[in-house]
Amino acid sequence: MSVLRPLDKLPGLNTATVLLVGADDALLQRLADSMLKTDCASELRVHLARSLPLPSNVNRPRVDLLVFVINLHSKYSLQSVEKSLHHVDASFFLGKACFLATGAGRENLCSVHRNTIVRLARTYRSPVLFCDLEVEGSRAAMAQRLARMLQISAGHVPGVSAMSLLSLLRSSESPSLEDL
Amino acid sequence: MHAVMMPQKTGKNYQAQNRPSQGSSSYQTNLSACEVKQKPSDSKENNPMQDDEHADDQDGDVLQIAMEYFEKDPIRSLRSKDKILEKHLITVENVAWKNGLAPETIDILLNVALSGRFGNAVNTRILKCLIPATLISEDSVVKAVSWLCVGKCSGSTKVLFYRWLIAMFDFIDHKEQINLLYGFFFASLQDDVLCPYVCHLLYLLTKKENVKPFRVRKLLDLQAKMGMQPHLQALLSVYKFFVPTLISVSLPVRKKIYFKNSENLWKTALLAVRQRNQGLCPEPRKLMLGPANIRPLKRKWNSHSIIPVLNSSSHTTECGKKEMNLSEYLSSSGSLPLEQLQRFPQLLENIHCLELPSQMGSVLNNSLLLHYINCIRDESVLLRLYHWLSQTLQEECVWYKVNNYENGKEFASFLDTIIRAESFLHEGFYSCEAFLYKSLPLWDGFCCRSQVLQLVSWIPFNNFSEMKPLLFDHLAHLFFTSTIYFKCSIIESLKELLQNWLLWLSKDIHVKPVTDSPLDTSLCESMNSVFKLVHYVGWLSTIGMRLESNSTFLMHFILDFFETACDIYLIYNLPLVVLFPRAIFYSALFTLDASILNQLCYIMHRYHKNLTAAKKNELIQKAKSKLSFSSKTYKEFNCCLTTMVGCLWTSKPFKKGIRFSPETLEKLGVEEHKRSLNLVYHSSLLGYAVSFLLQETPEEKTINLSSIQGKKWNLYLDYLFSEELQGLKLFIESCIRRSSVS
Numbered sequence: 001m002s003v004l005r006p007l008d009k010l011p012g013l014n015t016a017t018v019l020l021v022g023a024d025d026a027l028l029q030r031l032a033d034s035m036l037k038t039d040c041a042s043e044l045r046v047h048l049a050r051s052l053p054l055p056s057n058v059n060r061p062r063v064d065l066l067v068f069v070i071n072l073h074s075k076y077s078l079q080s081v082e083k084s085l086h087h088v089d090a091s092f093f094l095g096k097a098c099f100l101a102t103g104a105g106r107e108n109l110c111s112v113h114r115n116t117i118v119r120l121a122r123t124y125r126s127p128v129l130f131c132d133l134e135v136e137g138s139r140a141a142m143a144q145r146l147a148r149m150l151q152i153s154a155g156h157v158p159g160v161s162a163m164s165l166l167s168l169l170r171s172s173e174s175p176s177l178e179d180l
Numbered sequence: 181m182h183a184v185m186m187p188q189k190t191g192k193n194y195q196a197q198n199r200p201s202q203g204s205s206s207y208q209t210n211l212s213a214c215e216v217k218q219k220p221s222d223s224k225e226n227n228p229m230q231d232d233e234h235a236d237d238q239d240g241d242v243l244q245i246a247m248e249y250f251e252k253d254p255i256r257s258l259r260s261k262d263k264i265l266e267k268h269l270i271t272v273e274n275v276a277w278k279n280g281l282a283p284e285t286i287d288i289l290l291n292v293a294l295s296g297r298f299g300n301a302v303n304t305r306i307l308k309c310l311i312p313a314t315l316i317s318e319d320s321v322v323k324a325v326s327w328l329c330v331g332k333c334s335g336s337t338k339v340l341f342y343r344w345l346i347a348m349f350d351f352i353d354h355k356e357q358i359n360l361l362y363g364f365f366f367a368s369l370q371d372d373v374l375c376p377y378v379c380h381l382l383y384l385l386t387k388k389e390n391v392k393p394f395r396v397r398k399l400l401d402l403q404a405k406m407g408m409q410p411h412l413q414a415l416l417s418v419y420k421f422f423v424p425t426l427i428s429v430s431l432p433v434r435k436k437i438y439f440k441n442s443e444n445l446w447k448t449a450l451l452a453v454r455q456r457n458q459g460l461c462p463e464p465r466k467l468m469l470g471p472a473n474i475r476p477l478k479r480k481w482n483s484h485s486i487i488p489v490l491n492s493s494s495h496t497t498e499c500g501k502k503e504m505n506l507s508e509y510l511s512s513s514g515s516l517p518l519e520q521l522q523r524f525p526q527l528l529e530n531i532h533c534l535e536l537p538s539q540m541g542s543v544l545n546n547s548l549l550l551h552y553i554n555c556i557r558d559e560s561v562l563l564r565l566y567h568w569l570s571q572t573l574q575e576e577c578v579w580y581k582v583n584n585y586e587n588g589k590e591f592a593s594f595l596d597t598i599i600r601a602e603s604f605l606h607e608g609f610y611s612c613e614a615f616l617y618k619s620l621p622l623w624d625g626f627c628c629r630s631q632v633l634q635l636v637s638w639i640p641f642n643n644f645s646e647m648k649p650l651l652f653d654h655l656a657h658l659f660f661t662s663t664i665y666f667k668c669s670i671i672e673s674l675k676e677l678l679q680n681w682l683l684w685l686s687k688d689i690h691v692k693p694v695t696d697s698p699l700d701t702s703l704c705e706s707m708n709s710v711f712k713l714v715h716y717v718g719w720l721s722t723i724g725m726r727l728e729s730n731s732t733f734l735m736h737f738i739l740d741f742f743e744t745a746c747d748i749y750l751i752y753n754l755p756l757v758v759l760f761p762r763a764i765f766y767s768a769l770f771t772l773d774a775s776i777l778n779q780l781c782y783i784m785h786r787y788h789k790n791l792t793a794a795k796k797n798e799l800i801q802k803a804k805s806k807l808s809f810s811s812k813t814y815k816e817f818n819c820c821l822t823t824m825v826g827c828l829w830t831s832k833p834f835k836k837g838i839r840f841s842p843e844t845l846e847k848l849g850v851e852e853h854k855r856s857l858n859l860v861y862h863s864s865l866l867g868y869a870v871s872f873l874l875q876e877t878p879e880e881k882t883i884n885l886s887s888i889q890g891k892k893w894n895l896y897l898d899y900l901f902s903e904e905l906q907g908l909k910l911f912i913e914s915c916i917r918r919s920s921v922s
Contacts, residue, residue, distance in 0.1 A: 105577075130621065130624065135627075138627060141626030142626075145661040148661055169657055
């Protein structure tokens with residue numbers, strides 16, 4: 001039981017590993033399946049975890065990208081992610097972590113406001129992606145985007161580092177949607 | 181998972197319901213309550229016909245009895261038992277939610293609800309089920325408003341009535357009489373509870389002639405008292421829109437949605453009504469100039485159900501006489517029913533007496549009416565259309581609802597219709613812009629992709645810096661994390677956006693003097709916005725090329741964009757030349773693909789033309805021109821040009837030379853590196869050189885590329901030009917003096 005670090009292990013040859021962390025097992029499983037279906041030059045490995053820290057007695061590869069999946073329809077999923085965040089090394093937030101918020105469209109079901117997630121992501125200086133994982137097409141599109149980000153953060157795209165992608169995805173202080 | 185299903189009917193049912201044969205006049209004009217029974221029922225499609233009719237007959241009879249009960253004189257009603265009342269209420273509710281109520285029934289019920297004969301609870305129930313079958317007559321609304329003056333109904337009933345009026349606004353057949361009550365509504369602003377709803381109603385109702393100085397003063401007083409309330413701001417913004425001189429307070433520019441749609445109690449019912457109204461005319465009209473009655477291809481009907489069908493207000497009374505000819509119509513009512521309008525000449529003849537439909541959304545499918553809206557320049561019409569659009573976009577947006585497949589398709593085709601209307605008018609709608617701002621942050625980049633991107637390209641011209649956090653940052657977000665195809669489509673739609681903006685600006689400059697453009701931005705500021713847009717795309721493409729490892733495919737789209745951007749001065753006659761980023765220039769110059777090089781040459785040629793023309797004009801009218809191009813642009817262009825000529829033509833690339841010692845170069849086997857980028861050896865043209873030599877001497881076994889010199893060089897050039905490399909030809913003809921070389 002320890003803090004998760006990004007660079008404590010050597011990378012595998014042409015493999016990129018993503019760790020999806022979220023309280024909703026079924027959703028994570030479906031997202032993982034979609035990710036494995038995407039057409040990608042690197043060999044993708046998808047690990048799932050309900051929460052952090054991970055048990056330390058298992059041998060696992062280096063984690064290249066950490067995705068925190070938050071279901072906006074459940075407060076518990078946010079709380080569990082918030083707790084997990086304590087067990088992540090700060091250097092992960094230099095481009096190797098992102099937040100994924102699902103279900104923002106259906107406002108009537110939301111128990112967590114999307115601005116909460118935006119604020120959380122801003123605190124950790126990490127990008128936040130919105131999608132609806134329960135919809136097939138949206139999930140596949142998101143899986144593709146995640147695979148793309150994973151390739152970059154694993155260092156498989158020449159000339160682009162995880163840090164540079166992070167700086168590109170850093171949004172300027174955008175006005176909140178409520179002002180519109 | 182899919183818990184929130186809309187209680188709407190499936191598309192299949194609709195098709196059955198909306199057979200053309202039923203779309204006759206028989207059921208759209210039933211003004212009497214008893215005719216409700218003639219209506220085809222929506223919900224029992226599967227039952228045998230007889231049962232169906234029987235049930236409907238019963239419904240109608242029971243409803244009639246209920247109506248008689250409600251119409252009775254007040255005292256007897258009061259005495260009657262609650263049981264009977266309850267029974268009748270349930271009848272009315274059932275019929276209302278199933279088929280809607282006829283205008284007369286609504287008239288009676290409104291009377292009952294607002295006269296205060298029953299308690300609050302009953303009034304609320306009645307108001308909640310006042311769902312029109314097709315339309316609501318204006319008279320009933322006027323009568324209802326008169327009840328408000330008597331003071332017999334409670335505050336909450338009043339609120340509910342206003343909310344009902346707002347929700348049903350589109351279904352009221354005329355609005356002139358209601359507009360005459362403007363003063364009354366305005367006075368109701370005093371009431372703190374009613375104020376937000378009255379504001380919303382006035383927002384819908386206001387015409388230019390309603391905006392008076394005393395009203396503005398009153399509104400400002402109210403705002404001072406209550407603070408910056410969104411509803412007051414909305415009304416003020418409408419006022420400012422009509423008479424900008426009267427209102428000097430500044431209002432938030434970006435704010436485009438003032439009223440929350442979630443408060444609409446009748447959402448699902450409205451959807452049903454809209455669908456019912458559509459049944460009147462099963463064939464959607466195509467957007468075209470010619471006769472509009474050409475039957476479109478057999479299309480799935482349900483795909484158009486969001487947009488109401490054209491239905492003029494005067495239509496309801498005269499619909500029975502279908503054979504009436506045009507002149508009779510003109511003499512009888514003074515206005516031409518929109519259904520009769522089918523040809524352009526007809527529009528021209530009747531343009532003075534057209535009356536727009538009460539449901540503005542229906543104009544989207546009618547090209548003639550779009551023409552009409554475009555030329556009458558009546559702000560209130562556009563305002564109505566925009567209002568309807570933003571409401572509907574918000575309601576129907578797929579990624580705000582349970583994304584079921586049918587819904588998504590329907591929404592996509594709705595967006596298609598909007599886009600068709602926009603490109604027909606060559607004008608973006610403000611409501612679509614607001615919709616994009618609101619929904620793009622939540623967009624997954626997948627659903628309705630092509631439609632959303634097309635909407636992006638129709639965003640009206642705006643200040644770039646203001647739009648950046650709302651739109652372009654999110655777009656960049658999607659761009660960097662998505663596939664190459666998505667990147668290409670984003671660049672493509674940004675190209676179209678640039679074209680639309682430039683077209684709009686160039687038209688604007690010629691129509692109006694430079695000093696007062698409608699956005700109160702001087703020419704300089706608009707040019708700055710365009711500059712920033714081009715710069716933004718340059719930034720995107722530089723990084724995109726890096727992310728996609730210099731993909732040729734993406735490069736084509738990027739160069740397409742800059743083909744538009746390089747011609748701003750000459751084609752659009754706007755004082756701006758923005759160069760492409762160096763990264764793009766170099767990766768296009770060192771490409772492996774001849775068509776990329778060709779495109780680059782063409783762009784350089786156009787930049788050359790634009791910059792020389794600009795320089796010439798500057799010299800001629802030095803005093804007049806306000807905007808002079810910075811010498812930096814010229815310098816940068818010259819630098820690119822020398823590099824290009826040095827590489828391709830004179831075989832002297834890179835002025836400063838390469839910092840390798842001759843020995844190293846010899847070891848690498850590239851001692852003759854200087855000519856390796858010229859027209860013969862360039863990686864993209866090598867194939868041409870070889871096939872040129874083979875053409876000359878087909879039997880030769882070894883090919884000597886260095887033999888292409890002097891005269892042969894010119895022959896080689898002609899060969900290249902004959903291979904469709906037009907850009908290269910233009911570039912060499914305009915930028916290089918050939919005589920000096922050969």
